[in-house]
Amino acid sequence: MFEKILLPAIGETLYMSLTATFLAVLLGFIPAIMLILSDEDGLKPNAKLYRSLDVVINTLRSFPFIILMIILFPVTKMIIGKSIGTTAAIVPLTIGAAPFIARLIESALKEVDKGVVEAAKSFGASNFQIIFKVMIVEALPGIISTITLTLITVVGFSAMAGAVGGGGLGDVAIKYGYYRFQTDVMIYTVMALIVLVQFFQSLGDYIYKITKK
Amino acid sequence: MIIVKNLDKYFGKEKVLNNISLEINKGDIFALVGHSGAGKSTLLRCINGLENYGIGTLKVFDKEIKELKKDELREFRKNVGMIFQHFSLMQRKTVYENIALPMQLWKYDKKEIDKKVMELLELVGLSNKKDSYPSQLSGGQKQRVAIARALTLDPKILLSDEATSALDPNTTASILELLKKINEKLGITIVIVTHEMDVVKSIAQKAILLEHGNIIGSGYIEDLFLQPDEKMKKFLGEEEVVPETGINIRLHFPKEIAQYSIVTHMARTLNIDFNIVWGKLEKINTHVIGSLVINIEEKDEENVTEYLNEKNMRWEKA
Numbered sequence: 001m002f003e004k005i006l007l008p009a010i011g012e013t014l015y016m017s018l019t020a021t022f023l024a025v026l027l028g029f030i031p032a033i034m035l036i037l038s039d040e041d042g043l044k045p046n047a048k049l050y051r052s053l054d055v056v057i058n059t060l061r062s063f064p065f066i067i068l069m070i071i072l073f074p075v076t077k078m079i080i081g082k083s084i085g086t087t088a089a090i091v092p093l094t095i096g097a098a099p100f101i102a103r104l105i106e107s108a109l110k111e112v113d114k115g116v117v118e119a120a121k122s123f124g125a126s127n128f129q130i131i132f133k134v135m136i137v138e139a140l141p142g143i144i145s146t147i148t149l150t151l152i153t154v155v156g157f158s159a160m161a162g163a164v165g166g167g168g169l170g171d172v173a174i175k176y177g178y179y180r181f182q183t184d185v186m187i188y189t190v191m192a193l194i195v196l197v198q199f200f201q202s203l204g205d206y207i208y209k210i211t212k213k
Numbered sequence: 214m215i216i217v218k219n220l221d222k223y224f225g226k227e228k229v230l231n232n233i234s235l236e237i238n239k240g241d242i243f244a245l246v247g248h249s250g251a252g253k254s255t256l257l258r259c260i261n262g263l264e265n266y267g268i269g270t271l272k273v274f275d276k277e278i279k280e281l282k283k284d285e286l287r288e289f290r291k292n293v294g295m296i297f298q299h300f301s302l303m304q305r306k307t308v309y310e311n312i313a314l315p316m317q318l319w320k321y322d323k324k325e326i327d328k329k330v331m332e333l334l335e336l337v338g339l340s341n342k343k344d345s346y347p348s349q350l351s352g353g354q355k356q357r358v359a360i361a362r363a364l365t366l367d368p369k370i371l372l373s374d375e376a377t378s379a380l381d382p383n384t385t386a387s388i389l390e391l392l393k394k395i396n397e398k399l400g401i402t403i404v405i406v407t408h409e410m411d412v413v414k415s416i417a418q419k420a421i422l423l424e425h426g427n428i429i430g431s432g433y434i435e436d437l438f439l440q441p442d443e444k445m446k447k448f449l450g451e452e453e454v455v456p457e458t459g460i461n462i463r464l465h466f467p468k469e470i471a472q473y474s475i476v477t478h479m480a481r482t483l484n485i486d487f488n489i490v491w492g493k494l495e496k497i498n499t500h501v502i503g504s505l506v507i508n509i510e511e512k513d514e515e516n517v518t519e520y521l522n523e524k525n526m527r528w529e530k531a
């Protein structure tokens with residue numbers, strides 16, 4: 001049972017959540033940087049840009065994930081070729097996580113000491129250098145925490161995606177634990193999820209500690 | 214080197230600098246002094262273009278700062294180092310990496326960076342701390358790192374915004390000593406912003422006093438402290454209490470007049486008695502200046518003033 005059902009399910013969950021988190025970080029970084037730049041005391045204040053991004057991010061974040069997934073079926077189908085399955089689940093997971101990540105990276109970057117940014121300006125750093133060589137470097141521990149938190153949230157969401165045909169641990173829990181009353185399978189999947197989350201959290205904490213000096 | 218003429222600066226509708234004019238020469242240690250909120254930092258930040266100004270001119274090396282384009286401004290800032298009250302070091306970089314950062318951003322050669330950083334570590338006395346992180350350093354050491362960082366691009370001017378305000382008196386003294394050394398050894402012009410009179414007195418040659426965005430006094434430190442006018446006195450928070458009867462004469466002792474024996478000499482020569490009613494000594498840079506108020510009888514006034522004039526003393530009725 002373990003090798004046939006549980007192990008592949010763990011593999012699928014890892015595949016979905018790691019890929020989606022990775023893509024979401026890439027996708028979320030861009031608006032996060034735009035928010036930091038256009039903020040009223042940012043490097044290139046632009047109230048209009050800031051407010052539009054703000055609205056888009058808040059709107060996306062307020063969708064319940066399950067609804068977002070259904071709304072995105074056509075988009076998913078366009079990108080992946082089908083709207084159901086493990087790979088297909090990555091699309092809504094990414095789009096659900098990206099605005100979340102954007103907000104968290106924005107606040108991690110905002111925590112960077114204003115004085116350090118000022119000092120960088122004083123020796124002639126460009127805005128690009130200030131963002132990439134100063135702010136992101138200083139905010140790295142915060143960004144690591146952000147990614148850990150997102151990854152764990154995405155693991156939870158991926159279980160939900162599993163329930164509507166996405167595969168993974170959620171799928172197993174529904175199929176065996178719920179429909180077939182196999183309580184033991186249900187317990188194993190939950191345990192697998194707990195271990196997974198615990199592992200990611202510990203790993204994240206470890207990397208945080210290394211980067212935080 | 215730095216010339217400011219009729220500069221005004223607003224934040225929204227609030228006027229924070231009013232008709233500022235001043236001139237700072239090469240090699241000066243020049244202080245902008247004033248209470249909190251007077252506009253000192255704002256004025257300082259106009260010098261390296263961190264703050265813009267609407268009206269008036271501000272020229273550094275004959276260039277009008279507000280007319281510089283973005284890249285010209287970045288290039289210009291290589292010539293103007295800056296240090297801050299809270300050090301503003303990167304927490305996640307070592308001392309070495311912090312000092313190296315400006316040169317790295319300007320794409321200097323690795324060897325050149327290493328040579329310069331080592332040199333500066335030596336200058337600020339932190340060679341043994343090069344691999345430490347800022348969190349492992351004391352306040353004074355952090356400021357030394359910040360000073361080294363500000364010197365990496367070989368600036369001609371160093372701006373200091375309350376650089377010693379977060380430090381204890383002994384550490385303050387050692388940082389000021391270092392700034393003086395930098396001024397003398399490297400010939401760097403230094404502009405310091407401070408609200409601490411002791412800092413001004415121990416390091417600066419010239420100063421302006423700012424209050425609510427207005428210059429209320431300017432000149433050589435000795436003159437400012439030697440013959441403070443009403444505003445300056447109020448600023449320093451000292452009101453001397455002198456007798457109401459008789460005549461009070463304030464004597465100034467500039468650095469050239471080494472001793473105060475002139476007072477006793479006068480008493481003997483003129484054969485008069487008088488009271489010393491107020492006095493103050495002040496250490497400015499390396500020398501001492503002071504003033505003394507004596508209270509004489511009215512009948513002696515003519516003799517005393519004649520004597521003082523003869524001796525070329527600076528005096529006035531108090």
Ligand SMILES: Nc1ncnc2c1ncn2[C@@H]1O[C@H](COP(=O)(O)OP(=O)(O)O)[C@@H](O)[C@H]1O
Pocket residue numbers: 224229247248249250251252253254255256
């Ligand atoms: N970025 C800003 N926006 C609006 N007002 C400011 C800003 N910076 C400074 N001020 C105001 O300008 C005045 C002068 O400030 P500042 O130059 O920092 O004074 P100081 O350095 O002498 O303490 C103060 O009234 C302050 O509130």
Ligand SMILES: [Mg+2]
Pocket residue numbers: 250253254255375
């Ligand atoms: Mg200030």
